Amino acid sequence: MATLPDLELPDNPKLTHNITYFARALRKAGLPIGPGRVIDAIRAVQAAGFTDKRDFYWTLHACFVNRPEHRLIFSQIFRLYWRDPRYMEHMMAMMLPAIRGVQEEKPAQSAEKRAAQALLDGQLPDIPEPDTPEDETKIEVDASQTMSTEERLKTLDFEQMSAEEAAEARRMLARLKLPVKPIASRRAQPSQRGRSIDWRRTLRGSMRRGGELHKIALKSPKPRWPNLVVLCDISGSMSQYSRMVLHFLHAVANEKGAGWAKVHAFTFGTRLTNITRHLATRDVDQALKAAGAEAQDWEGGTRIGDCLHDFNRDWSRRVMGQGAVVLLITDGLDRGDAGALGKEMERLHLSSRRLIWLNPLLRWDGFAPKASGIKAMLPHVDAFRAGHSIATLEQLAQAISRPDDGGEKDRLMQILRDG
Incomplete structure (x- = not known):
């Protein structure tokens, strides 16, 4: 310096x-x-x-x-x-x-x-070793089966990561993929091994040979790929999780051959912001810097109902075509009108092919749907899953490819009915 x-x-x-x-x-x-x-x-x-x-x-x-x-x-x-x-x-x-690995580590x-x-400064003070009697037998521990650093990092909460751990987690997220299966379509395409006869092509081919049927043309269903629409909460309680998820989405948006027709991303806190064009930037740091500059409500308040209303009114018809899959990343802690929030969630659910809610609050074992916002939103999602670590984001592919995978929704809905 x-x-x-x-x-x-x-x-x-x-x-x-x-x-x-x-x-x-x-x-x-x-x-x-x-x-x-x-x-x-x-x-x-x-x-x-x-x-x-x-x-x-x-x-x-x-x-x-x-x-x-x-x-x-x-x-x-x-x-x-x-x-x-x-x-x-x-x-x-x-x-x-837990410097010596004896005590249970307390989450920071x-x-x-x-x-x-x-x-x-990355240094640990010298801690005196406990006195060991000379006649005490030393115990050797086989560490070959212990969890590796990368495996431990996959299960670590985003909010509890150090600067180095967060940097390594971002590199791991850049390698993740989110493939999707095509949607069945009525449209057809020429195929050498199709199961259906393409009568139009067959008749056109015979007319070129004076009406003689020379070859039967076949066809197969033309694959149709859905859009991925992401609505990411960037309020104060969600800031660290949102940044990690946006790193993951940048990798998905720039992955060739993953199957998505287009990836649309929106952030919301006190207002809705479309950051789709910024994800197209190849450099992830530049992309998120530009997205953060446009979204002026980082770490602000939360108005989920109002932001969903703006999305349904202004953007739903533009980006929800082709059977879009919607990822909603939020903790659901909204202080607005629960009835209005429920209606906007219902409208969003009806417009999407599959609506998946990622909530970092599910990292707590005793989580229960007690907040009014969560109660209003939960019935209108297809899957309710955790979204606080690399491992939970890896499991997204399973939730998207399996329509019967509802995550924790059924269990939490039962709690609501019993309560």
């Missing part, structure tokens, strides 16, 4: 160095921070003063955060670095309770794993 100017801060002469180290931690957590921003942050603190922690927080926030997905990471690192003097011990207690809160890794 470039040498910083010698700025005199009367409140704390070491504050310049602390801001510099804080910026390094943010950069290790994935925020694009260069020397210029660090200098701007020091000058901003000098101008704003250091009399109130809230003002100090928003001063650094204005200098270091320029993307919605970085707000939560900044908040976690700021809280642990500036507000807790014993943040190192706090991070060790919160994030690394959103962005805390990345914050811990940034503040600790």
Whole structure:
């Protein structure tokens, strides 16, 4: 990092160095921070003063955060670095309770794993080994059958991944495929092994030979490929999951020969945004950057009913042709009118060939359809599945190819009836 100017801060002469180290931690957590921003942050603190922690927080926030997905990471690192003097011990207690593999690992809160890794600089402190009696027999463990890193990453929750794990998960998602079977069609095409006689071609061929029947032409059904329509919730509670799903959709949209006629993608939070054209960009980072710039409601509120109404009114007839398969990615936590939400879901269901709902809340074993939004939406989907990990996205192909695969819908509908 470039040498910083010698700025005199009367409140704390070491504050310049602390801001510099804080910026390094943010950069290790994935925020694009260069020397210029660090200098701007020091000058901003000098101008704003250091009399109130809230003002100090928003001063650094204005200098270091320029993307919605970085707000939560900044908040976690700021809280642990500036507000807790014993943040190192706090991070060790919160994030690394199973360093030796003895205790059960405690799931980290959103962005805390990345914050811990940034503040600790990827290093673990020396932990004394437990005293072992000399006469105690050593136990050798055969680790040949243990879960590999890639297998563990497939089942890890997107929201609990560190920066390195998220990067590796995105590379794995880029290799995933989502094939689809063709739809039966009444239209036919010429075929050498068809089971039906093409009388028109047969008669035309005989007319060329003076009415003599020389060869019987055959035909087979012409395959018809459906569209894939994705409606992705980008509200605050869904932000991390949505970004991973969009990485997966970018790979699907650019996969040749997967079978989809066209992949349409929409994001919604407080408004509906069509990002289909951005998925056509070959570079996934550029594609998602452009999509994020167009969707101005990242990590905002949620108005599922209103956004579905806009889709049904403005886009349904344009993109739902050819028996489209619809993927709805949302947690269903909507505070709007449940009756209106149910009607829009019913209309969406009737317009689609198959409606599959991916909900990351299914990662919890005790999940039950208690929220009013979930109760209104659940009866109008064909399948209700989890969508919080790579493994759950891999299972999408099975849900699409098998019309009888309803996921967890039947079990949750039974809970609704019993309740």
